[in-house]
Amino acid sequence: MRQSVRQPVRSGAPVPAAVPAPRAAAPAGSRRLVELDVLRFVAAFAVMAFHFMAASRSLWDEFPTKLFEPVARLTTLGILGVELFFLISGFVILMSVWGHTVGEFAVSRVSRLYPAYWFAVLVIFIMYRFSGVAGFDPKLSDGEYLLNLTMFQGAFGVGHAGGVFWSLWVELRFYVLVALFSLVGITLRRCLVFLAAWTGLALLAEFTQNETLVFVFMPRQAPYFIAGMAFFLIHRFGVRSGALVPWLMVAAGYGMSLHAAMERVGERVRLIGIARYPAPPEAVVVAITLVYLLMAAVALGWLRWVRWRRLVALGALTYPLYLLHQTVSAVLIPAYRDVVDPWLLTGITMAVSIGLAYLIYRLVDKPGQRWLRARLGALLGRSRRPRRGGGGRASGTAATIPVQSPEASVP
Template sequence: MRGESVTGTVVGTSNARPAEAAVLDRRAPAGPPRAKVPGGRLRALDGLRLVAALMVAAYHYGGRGGEVTRAWGASPAHQFPTLHSWFAYGCLGVQVFFVISGFVICMSGWGRPLRSFFASRASRLLPAYWAAVILVTAVFALPVVAYEALSPSDTLVNLTMLQMPLGVDRVLGVCWTLWAEIRFYALFALCVVLPGANRRRVILFCAGWTLAAAVAQGAKQPLLDIVLMPEYAPFFIGGVGLYLVHRDRRDAYAWGIVAVSWLIGQHYAVRELWHSPSVHAFSYRSSYGIVLVVTFGFLAVAAIALGLLSQVDWRWLTVAGALTYPFYLVHEHLGWVVIEVLHQRLGIPSYSTFLLTVAVMLLLAWLLHRYVERWLTPRLRTALSRPRAQPSR
């Protein structure tokens, strides 16, 4: 769910023997050259990021129960009798985000020293996140809002992004995905960025993580599950493989990584999300539908990697991509408040309320991007990238 430039320098050389290096470290793209949009940005990726965010919003507003039922005053199944079962698949937007993240993080970390990589990730994640935590806490603390705010202590812990492993309640319901992202960043930084990214290391990273995640699943050890994330690893790994495809579309190893990741990823998605029609749940999903949505995520990023969507070069997509992250952070909890005001207090019909709530959250995302991210992100990146001054002797 992060915007980065496509430009980057290939660094690092293989330590393999010449014959092995010829196979594992091929650099020159074969076939037609990769398509790049003006300025080196894949704007279609920004558009896909927005699609994934809107999928998640549809799920939170109309495809599930919980607190949103209180906001509507009735189950979303009654508010959206035709679309609620489709909205239920929107939760898979998270898996699409993870595939995009694998692609972007490999692109971002290639040719970048560890300090720069860390500064880029921290400055991208933290400003909007801090603002969202403070904003949601403040709104939920208002007497007119029926939703309960966390204690000051728990809210402060949430600012670290470590509330999940510490067992602290979350201010933002969606922040569990950020905990998965952070663990992915750490694995990629230690295994690829620190020694210097090259094709051979990335392939070994993908293969090693895939095997280790499978072992972790079989071992059923909580520590291994936390570190290796078996249920989410295939999506990150698949995105990394698709970045290798972006560099060389004839790379058989890259295609193999993508294929294995898709096969394992759809298995985990079905296992975690499938609800049989016989189960009493208004938002049941079919296994076929889950597989189709997972496949859509992989195919969409693959189309971008292969340059098939290079004509999707609308400048507004860059803005859309920039709004996706703050929108994702605030849309769920603050969306409850907006839905309750529009639907229950003002009497606006369900479908109009849905669209207006999305529009209000996009406007709020723009404000966060304009007045928080654009101001704080470059300052934080500069501060974190600055080399430490050597003490005078």
């Protein structure tokens, strides 16, 4: 995420007694949350390890958990790296939208997500159209590739060009919910009501399995977004008497996350067996608990000591790494699996993926974001122009937080 800039609470504005006063705002130029950059890279690396060393039998022509048996109990849990992304996204997106108009939020998200994504779709299209690479081929028509450029292919029942693109469709639906919520004006009280309502509706969707409710309220992903947003409220307003509701939202999200994660991992275990996918329920509980503890540490400021600026680069390359690591593995692993030691080949593939991701960030993603943000900002007809009235800004709590748009945690 980008550096957050916070301003003091406006003088003279009342703070309702039932609402805890926000902690003292950091001065302008407040430090970037480098710890989130580190966690984003940890999440991406976990997903990459899962795909290379636990999930992709077609890459190795045998179950990779047998090839990498010493670490199989860890790599199988790498599937939950996406869930960590969702938690971070809840935190970052609420910070991004707070104090901004819907238009500004849309410009921020579109310019952040699309440049690297368009490049990834183009690379995947060229590779499967004009090379002999077969691994992970989505087998899409030209028109379906074009639809993939919109990122809305999931709405039309069209397959994703990249195997990990499903999570972007989840993220987009989350953004729509947040954008609609921001139309009423984001305050602490309204956030708590929104989170409580979403929790209830997600539970209803899970119990009824109504297609519309599941599509809108995403019961298997909502707990992470809800808890992430609650963690941001804890980070922003601090731990004070009367501030227990965000922690209750975290607790609800944690409980729902355990169910969702065990179902997701359990599906793979049931499909291929515990011997080939050694991820028992207790290991899932430990993994989800660790993920929540890490986010709690961020919210409470316990990781403020993470300040090495070079770590910011890890967060920057995370998105292109997430988008294209499977594509890199489809090229390298089948070509060299018979002549290179699996551990060495995996290390090389990871290194190439990370190096390529950094180049894409510097040459495509970063300039692409800048170009697209400028064009969309011009279309919007204003650049951070103050709004009249309270809609979309933090009114009621008297806590106005102008925040420069953080990078999306998603992947």
